[in-house]
Amino acid sequence: xxxxxxxxxxxxxxxxxxxxxxxxxxxxxxxxxxxxxxxxxxxxxxxxxxxxxxxxxxxxxxxxxxxxxxxxxxxxxxxxxxxxxxxxxxxxxxxxxxxxxxxxxxxxxxxxxxxxxxxxxxxxxxxxxxxxxxxxxxxxxxxxxxxxxxxxxxxxxxxxxxxxxxxx
Numbered sequence: 045x046x047x048x049x050x051x052x053x054x055x056x057x058x059x060x061x062x063x064x065x066x067x068x069x070x071x072x073x074x075x076x077x078x079x080x081x082x083x084x085x086x087x088x089x090x091x092x093x094x095x096x097x098x099x100x101x102x103x104x105x106x107x108x109x110x111x112x113x114x115x116x117x118x119x120x121x122x123x124x125x126x127x128x129x130x131x132x133x134x135x136x137x138x139x140x141x142x143x144x145x146x147x148x149x150x151x152x153x154x155x156x157x158x159x160x161x162x163x164x165x166x167x168x169x170x171x172x173x174x175x176x177x178x179x180x181x182x183x184x185x186x187x188x189x190x191x192x193x194x195x196x197x198x199x200x201x202x203x204x205x206x207x208x209x210x211x212x
Contacts, residue, residue, distance in 0.1 A: 054156045058178065060149040060185055061128060064116045067149060069178065069187045074130045076140065078148050081125040095144055100129065107142035113193070119144045130190050152185065154178045159187065 058069035059078075084096035084107050093113040097104050107127055111119045119125060124147035132139045162174035175189040 056154045056156065056159065056178075056187075058152050058154060058185065058187055059128070060152055061126075061145040062147045062149060063111050063114065063119075063145060067180070067183065067185045068110075068145075069152070069185045070128070070130060070143075070190050071175070071187070072151055074132070074190045076129040076131055079127045079129060079142070081121055081127055081144070098127065098142060100140070100142075103140070105129065105140050105142050107144060109144045110193075111144070111146070119146060122146070124148075132190050132193075134191060152178075152180065154180075154185075 057072040059072050059075050060067050060069045062068070079098075079100075082098065084098055086096040087094065087106075090096075090106075093109050095107045095109050097106050099105075109119050111117055126145055126148050127142040128145055128148065129140060129142050132141055159176040159178045161176060162171040163177070164171065173189055173192040175187045175192075178185040178187055
């Protein structure tokens with residue numbers, strides 16, 4: 045949980061958002077901005093969870109459907125659908141990705157003692173992408189580790205396809 049520390053305090057600031065009926069969150073320090081869902085250019089030969097790419101102030105940014113990535117179905121476009129622009133660091137290299145979400149909720153501060161480790165449910169379930177489970181109201185916020193959500197191979201496929209689109 046040490047990566048959740050914001051500003052040297054025992055508080056984590058988390059941007060919460062919805063996927064299906066569940067509330068997820070990412071450390072606010074990983075979030076660059078939140079955009080309304082706009083036109084996305086489809087890119088051939090990409091993983092099925094990659095929606096396409098967007099033009100973000102002249103930069104090509106891959107957009108990923110988190111619901112599809114987590115096998116929760118496809119994200120349907122509504123008035124609340126948005127793209128969360130996050131910075132992912134893999135192998136000491138920074139990559140910007142867009143994450144499609146059903147809706148953004150709010151920025152919530154959690155004290156570290158309210159965040160628990162991800163549950164270990166058998167040996168076949170990979171929960172490495174879950175940084176923690178924070179108690180909120182009568183439920184939980186599943187806090188994602190954005191650096192672990194995507195493997196290096198997946199990021200390479202997304203960013204490689206985005207670069208080909210930009211070059212073409």
